[in-house]
Amino acid sequence: MPELPEPDPLPRWVAPVPRAVEDLGLRLVWVVVAINLVGTAFGFWFYAFETGQLLDTPLVMWPWVPDSPLATLFAAAAFASWARGNPREWLIALAFFGNIILGLWTPYTILVFRDVYLAGPSPALYTFMFVSHLAMVVQALVLHRISEFPPWAVGVAVLWYGFDFVVDFLVPIVGGPHHTVLPVARETPVGLGATALDAAAAGTFVLTLLSAYLALTIRSKKLEARLD
Numbered sequence: 001m002p003e004l005p006e007p008d009p010l011p012r013w014v015a016p017v018p019r020a021v022e023d024l025g026l027r028l029v030w031v032v033v034a035i036n037l038v039g040t041a042f043g044f045w046f047y048a049f050e051t052g053q054l055l056d057t058p059l060v061m062w063p064w065v066p067d068s069p070l071a072t073l074f075a076a077a078a079f080a081s082w083a084r085g086n087p088r089e090w091l092i093a094l095a096f097f098g099n100i101i102l103g104l105w106t107p108y109t110i111l112v113f114r115d116v117y118l119a120g121p122s123p124a125l126y127t128f129m130f131v132s133h134l135a136m137v138v139q140a141l142v143l144h145r146i147s148e149f150p151p152w153a154v155g156v157a158v159l160w161y162g163f164d165f166v167v168d169f170l171v172p173i174v175g176g177p178h179h180t181v182l183p184v185a186r187e188t189p190v191g192l193g194a195t196a197l198d199a200a201a202a203g204t205f206v207l208t209l210l211s212a213y214l215a216l217t218i219r220s221k222k223l224e225a226r227l228d
Contacts, residue, residue, distance in 0.1 A: 001027075001029060001030075001083050002082065002083070002085050004023055004026050004027070004145075005145050005146060007019055007022065007144075007145055008144075008221070008222045008225050008226075009225050010144065010218065010221050010222070010225070011221060014144075014214065014217055014218055014221055015141065015144055015218070016141060017138055017141045017142055021138070021142075022142045022145055025139065025142050026142070026145060026146070029079050029080075029082070029083045030080075030083060032075075032076075032079055032139065033076045033079050033080050033083070036072040036073070036075045036076035036079070036139075037072075037073075037076050039068075039069065039072040039132065040069040040070075040072045040073045040076065041069075042069070043066055043068050043069025043070075043072065044066055044069050046066075046069075047065060047066040047069070051180075051181045053065060053180070053181050054066060057175055057178065058174045058175050060174055061167065061172075061173065061174050061175060061178055064163070064164050064167050064168065064178050065178050067098070067101075067102050067164065067168075067180065068102045068106060068133065068136075068180075070098065071095070071098025071099050071101070071102045071103070071136065072098075072099070072136065074091060074094040074095040074098050074099075075095040075098070075099055075136070075139055075140075077091050077095070078091040078092045078094070078095040078143065078146075079095075079146075082146045087146055087147065089147060089148065089149075089150055089152075089153035090152075090153045090156045090157075092143050092146060092147040092149075092153070093147070093149060093153040093154050093156055093157040093215065094156065094157050094160060095140065095143060096140050096143045096147070096149075096157065096211065096214075096215055097157040097158075097160070097161050097208070097211040097212075097215070098140075098157075098161070099136040099137060099139055099140035100137060100140045100207060100210065100211040100214065101161060101204065101207040101208055101211055102133065102136065103133045103134060103135075103136030103137035103140060104133075104134075104137060104203075104207050104210075105200075105203050105204055105207055106129060106130070106133040106180075107130045107133055107134055108203045108207075109180075109182070109199075109200060109203065110126055110129065110130050112190060112196075112199050112200075112203075113182065113183045113184060113190075113196070116183040116184060117183060120183070144218045144222075148219060148222065149215045149216065149218050149219040149222075150219070151216070151219075154212065154215045154216060154219075157211070157212075157215070158208075158212055161208050161211070162208065165201075165204055165205060165208060168201075168204065169197065169200070169201040169204065177197075179197075179200055179201075179204075180200075182196050182197070182200060184196050
């Protein structure tokens with residue numbers, strides 16, 4: 001495993017995870033990889049057999065259905081590439097975007113539809129998903145230690161998750177919209193004049209913008225610190 005990189009002096013609002021936690025995660029990188037792979041396996045099971053959505057989707061669109069397990073797979077691959085001494089910037093950017101977007105979108109939708117989820121047959125499952133997805137955000141915010149977030153790599157992530165947003169909510173291309181199955185009908189009003197689909201799409205859109213802003217701000221702040 002490579003030596004731990006020294007952290008750049010980034011503002012706390014950009015890099016809020018304590019250095020001790022960052023260091024621990026990087027020292028236990030193979031444990032982190034294994035946890036992400038277990039989460040990936042659970043996620044694919046969830047999409048295939050708990051909701052049935054993956055099996056009901058045309059094969060060609062499968063890469064854009066299991067968003068959370070794909071994000072944890074990106075994280076596993078990103079951390080593993082660094083641990084092997086060959087970090088891949090595009091993988092790190094995909095992991096950063098995916099774990100920010102899905103790590104926050106899932107708790108957001110659980111809160112929006114909390115009455116349905118908590119009254120359903122599996123409230124413990126969704127409580128677990130709420131907490132575990134927030135942990136995805138924490139690991140995303142550790143990735144700045146092993147990446148420079150070059151604009152081309154951020155561009156790869158923007159293209160992937162931009163296309164994902166389009167096929168999830170706007171133009172499915174093949175079959176129906178590919179967003180995660182919602183617990184209510186898409187046209188159900190949820191407040192402020194929005195439907196359930198509107199609320200889900202708005203969350204994804206805002207979090208995609210947030211991910212791009214954070215990645216480019218981290219790069220900018222790193223460059224500023226090195227020029228001082």
